[in-house]
Amino acid sequence: MSAAARADEWRGVAAGEVDDFSPSVAGLLRRRSRVLLARLARPYLGSMALAAVLILVRSAGYLALPYLIGLGIDQGIRPGRSGNPQTLVLIVGVLAIALLVNALANYAFMRVSGRIGANILFNLRRTLFAHVQELSLSFFERYTSGRIISRLTSDIDALNELLATGLTSVITSLISVVAITAILIHLDVRLGMVALVAMPLVVGLTYWFRVNSARSYRAVRRAIVLVIVHYVESLGGIRAVHAFRREPRNQEIFEDVNARYRDANIWSNRLASTFGPAINLLGRLTTAAVLLYGGYLVVQGQLTLGVLTAFVLYLRQFFDPMQELSQFYNVFQAAGAALEKLAGVIEEAPTVPEPSSPISMHEAKGAVAFDHVTFAYREKPVLHDIDFSVPAGAVVALVGETGAGKTTMARLIARFYDPTAGRVTLDGVDLRSITVQDLRRAVVVVTQESFLFSGTVGENILFGRPSATRGEMEQAARAIGAHDFIMAMPNGYDTDVRRRGVRLSSGQRQLVAFARAFLADPRVLILDEATSSLDLPSERLVQRALRTLLRGRTAFIIAHRLSTVEVADRVLVLDAGRIVEDGAPAELRRDDGRYSSLHRAWVESLA
Amino acid sequence: MGLFALRRYVPYLRPYVGLVVVFGLSQLGSLVTAASIPKVIQFIIDGPITEHNLGRLVPMAGLLVVIGALEFVLIVMRRHYSGVASLRMETDLRNDFYAHLQNLQVSFHDNWQSGQLLSRAISDIGTVRRFVSFGLIWFLQTIVTFVVVFALMLQLDWQLALVVVLCMVPIAFFSNVFHNKYRVIARSLQDLTGDMTTTIEEMATGVRIIKAFGRMPLMQKRFEDEASQIRVTSLTGIKARAELWTELNFLPNLSLVAVLLLGGVNVVAGRMTIGGLVAFMNYVFMLIWPMDAIGWVLSMSEECQTASQRLNEVLDSRPEISDRHGARALERCRGRLEFRGVGFRYPKSDEWVLRDLNLVVEPGETVGLVGRTGSGKTSLAYLGPRLYDVSEGSVLLDGVDVRDITLRSLRSHIGFAFEDPILFSASVHENLVMGRPIVSDQELKRAIDVAHAGFVWDLPWGLETRVGEQGYTLSGGQRQRLALARAVLGAPPLLILDDPLSSVDVHTEATIEEALARVLEGVTGLLVVHRPSTLALADRVALIEGGTVAAVGTHGELMRSNDLYRALLSQEYDPRAEEALA
């Protein structure tokens, strides 16, 4: 383990390491994944019953085969006597019908069970995606996108295998095992007992396998996550990788995690490739025992040779499906480990939950207040006892050094996090009592990172309000001065911006992000360094636009270029998580405080 | 067949030839033991038991146990070694795939959806592995079984054997139909999976924006549309498989009927013994399992072929930016950077971003780049470390075309700070050093001081603290300062800084500028800036407009002589300057 720990050093230390469970919770994990499985299967109990019936029919058709052939020989061909062609033809006809029934039932079964599997997968995907989206930002920060991706892709794939192949074999095999056990006992109780002596061994072996393979498959799931996380992140930042020649290092890390994935797979493969043959071996041993004891009985005259022969033949038919069951069990274990992880995500509750009894807010006015708010991402508080209120329609600038807590305040207003103490209110209502839908309609934040989705420019702007018309969309783009550059691109608004908007320069991305927010038309708009990458004239254009666009809205503006701040009615100066100055910009400029010193420095920087 | 697409994976099995041989031998061995066990049983029943000879019964049963144990060992070996060989092959293939992707130029990654690349690396490579480890084996085993069984049948009764063959002929037809249908399905299923993976990735990385606008339902709809397309497509796949498997199951059964009828008539007519008929039917029974296996093998091989096609699409794209023949390392770099008649278009685009651009940065000099948003400053900066290649003209470092310098050497001379910080969820230390050859603690400290990034010492675990994905657990200014520290680390002779101070406050900016001025003293610098104060660091400024250098001079000169320049840098609204912009 220490070698692995050393290999992981690059990853660094973080609070609340995810994804590692102590063995003591294994029982709990199994239980919760079983609960999830039951929940997924519930809607399809009817179809499953149908599938079971179909498979019974199929088996019946199949089992009738030897019987009908025997009948054909005895009644139709009548060895030793003259044959009876008519009967033969009749029986062959019946046989053909039985085979047809068998084939049709088989076909229907595959369709029905396939549909069940596809539906379950679809539902699982849907549930999981919806659930993950509901989770709070702190979850995403802890979990990272790579982990989320691997849950939603490779873990679900592991389940797919179970659903695609598992059902068929398990039902057929179970039927055979049960039926043959009955036949064995019926044939001869004493020999039947000898044959069943192996059962405790089978159970013991299965237990051993279950415990170990669960561990190995958990290791597989853990390892694949590391592979995906590294893959996604390192290729996502390929520019930096190339510029800093990180390729060899990345390759080293990738080969390390990939090797761990391989070793975990080899481990589980080793277990599975011992378990199946071991069951087989038990079958051979049982046969030997039956032959010994049965031979003794025959010699003693207590058993006929025919019964012994039949017994030996049935034993084979008994252990073959057992083999199949062991295969199935293996697939089940693999899926089980994936299910555990999925169940873990589904049990994750949002730390910023929807209100249980929401206060409805169809038309917010936009008054925002912080009521003695303290906030900590982890232990160390970032904001201390922030207390102020802003009337609807006011434009407030947040100013302060980097790391002072401006973005954090913006996140609290948008309720990405809930305060550790105190409350944030909109129109006097605690944000915790407003539904997500109402809150998002009222409050929109343009984040520091102008993330664009792949798709066209137009689609990205429409993300702000999907119901907007094309005219409205262009209007929003025109208002902040993005229209011209968009039209200059080969396909205008239909130009594909590619992965994360790489097709655009970063200033252009900011403009698109800005247009997106305006189109959303919120009561409260938060601009977090939304113009930092623009050239000064473009920024000026935005500022001029802001004067009209912000009319009637509450706005919080975070910016380092103080020209933007001058639009504001009021400035809050933040220092190390405390508000140290509060007033109109002109007023603060006159005082001899932080803002005036900032402003002086800024004016000097322009010279 | 399309199995040719698999040819390129053969070398991946080569290192494991030993394992494959062991696997093959144990496979053979286990077949032999499995076949001998019924014989032994027959022996026991016909021998000791029938003869009432208990003394011989015990050793014979012992023999059975021994053979069973041998069989056990052989099967374990067979399964274990086939697993090990195929898993190792899969791992090597994935390592190479990753290495290949890392070597592909930035523009390749710009144009590919990340989900498509991920699904290729994980699930498509897995599909190839599964076919190699199960599919091929079953394929071979099925063929052997068929040949042996037919030989036995022919020997018994060639006419009936012919009948069986006739019944089997439709297989060729059915599997061809299946091949045509399933190939399309398998491919589109894999492509859809890639698209869905992309949506998942965008949801996970763009969650801040999705939440900011409350667009969860929109993303949910997009995802569900894709997931339900996958559902529908996989249902058609299931239908195709169900048809094929049913046919494959039905055909041997059908031949059984024919054999019973014709053979029965033969027996009645006295042309065949009843024992012969029973034996013949037993042979037909032996074909049932292999027919099942054919169904598996066919669908697996289709999936494997389309998966390898998808892999080949990536593996076949050669890196466009790589060391060209005769490229050499630049041992010592003075830092003279020259853009000579540079024209640049982004790959797959036909607009010129830069055209006829000439600019020289002398060793030790710092040149500022000023231009409006979207004028091509960042694009120009990318050309230095060859993140993209020029379309026309050349970029020269110390008089050598950068394409004649090995990439490693070229990039080791350049410190680059991107507009977006680009951090990884790794320790601060790793983000700074980026796996470059051992960097001393002093250098590290110096770089952190220059970027005024002392906050890292206050993080819970200092330099070992993991910054969140994209550095999201840091404030914007903190991220940017880390990126700056990374660029100046190791004192590269050429520094390219793309708007490195856009997210820091005025005070911090002033402090950093002071430190940067000292760093830039001895080195060449290319500095993209918007703020006049930062321009103080530059000896000369180049104004980028219309894809070329519109003017060069000191800040003061340009402020005086160039209207556009003034418009771009003056804080006050100036109607005359503004006209220059129009």
Ligand SMILES: Nc1ncnc2c1ncn2[C@@H]1O[C@H](COP(=O)(O)OP(=O)(O)O)[C@@H](O)[C@H]1O
């Ligand atoms: N998600 C997070 N997890 C932990 N710490 C954070 C997180 N985001 C920001 N911080 C820390 O909180 C402090 C304030 O950050 P922020 O509000 O982003 O500052 P700024 O005023 O520059 O916007 C910084 O020290 C930063 O490192």
Ligand SMILES: Nc1ncnc2c1ncn2[C@@H]1O[C@H](COP(=O)(O)OP(=O)(O)O)[C@@H](O)[C@H]1O
């Ligand atoms: N990957 C790309 N593919 C095609 N066009 C691009 C790409 N990246 C940027 N562009 C276009 O090239 C122009 C210059 O962009 P850039 O160099 O980023 O400008 P800036 O001067 O703001 O840094 C812009 O019009 C942008 O739309």
Ligand SMILES: [Mg+2]
């Ligand atoms: Mg911030």
Ligand SMILES: [Mg+2]
């Ligand atoms: Mg740029």
